[in-house]
Amino acid sequence: MSSKPRRNESRETRASSTQAADPGAAPVGHAARDEEIRRRAYEIYLERGEQPGRELDDWLQAERELERGVLRHAQTG
Numbered sequence: 001m002s003s004k005p006r007r008n009e010s011r012e013t014r015a016s017s018t019q020a021a022d023p024g025a026a027p028v029g030h031a032a033r034d035e036e037i038r039r040r041a042y043e044i045y046l047e048r049g050e051q052p053g054r055e056l057d058d059w060l061q062a063e064r065e066l067e068r069g070v071l072r073h074a075q076t077g
Helices: 003-020 028-047 055-076
Strands: none
Touching: 028 055
């Protein structure tokens, strides 16, 4: 009988962590960053001839490029 409450507890924990990971609940600062990444990913898509199917690759490349840009600014500043 004691195993049932534990299962419910773990479900509640999972639900809480899922809600925290909800992109709609992200702070405003993340929205601006995501918009920058979105724009750069679209530029990458255009640069490679508008070929569909590599959206995730484009997004990840845009993230890396923007992170490197931020790191360069932090190092020079």
